[in-house]
Amino acid sequence: MVTQVRPSQLDDWLHRHAGQQPLVLDVREALELQAASVQPQGFELRHIPMNQIPQRLGELQPDRPTACLCHHGMRSMQVALFLERNGFDEVVNLAGGIDAWTLERDPSVPRY
Template identity: 60%
Template sequence: MITRVRPSELNAWLQEQPAGAVVLDVREPWELQTASVKADGFELLAIPMNDIPARLAEVPRDKPLAVLCHHGGRSQRVALFPEHQGYEGVANVAGGINAWALERDPSVPRY
């Protein structure tokens, strides 16, 4: 089962992780240009959802992984893939970047 982490809970989740963490943004390039997060206490990696199967080797296996999209639906589906490939510590950022803007960083544009 994939852990759900709200953006407002991300700092607490990060502190619970043994080896830092990666936030994997699976939105499309145009979405990243519209609104992006700043890496603060985590590594940020952007790979569009449809590219994940071919590029999974770019995602570190030795760090916890929080997957981010627009509202949380795509990231929930994507989070299942690395988990089924043996990745541990996979979480979905519930509410996506929309919730990120509301709960964590109001400077992030909503779209």
């Protein structure tokens, strides 16, 4: 079962993986990125739209801590489950998505 991590809890999750350079995988569409995006702080940020994940799975490392992000947390949960089924050891879903990110972590990120 994929763990849910709220944006307000992300620093704790990152701290548990210190030295491993965690990845936040943004699975939203390009137009959504234009509306709002997060700034990497203690993690690498990579954008791969949800529908491209199966074809681009080889670009991701199964042993790397990965947190999946979308608008509200539904698509990212599906991607997290897919990654888990494909051998990813440490994958979490950012519950509430970028919308919760704005409310809990960085109010400068526009809501849409």
